[in-house]
Amino acid sequence: MVKxxxxxxxxxxxxxxxxxxxxxxxxxxxxxxxGLVDIASGFGEFFSNLVA
Incomplete structure (x- = not known):
């Protein structure tokens, strides 16, 4: 109810x-x-560096 x-x-x-x-x-x-674009870019860079 409160929600x-x-x-x-x-x-x-x-x-x-x-x-x-x-x-x-x-x-x-x-x-x-x-802010959401920056977060997505950070995740993309993280996974790129993880694989490379």
Missing amino acids: KVLTWLGVAFLIFFVAFRPNSAADVFKSLGG
């Missing part, structure tokens, strides 16, 4: 954030995406 309420609150906050602060929301998602 369901927290999930809906998170979705509502996300919608509010995107609706009223679109530039800030875009910056947040860009930085999150950049």
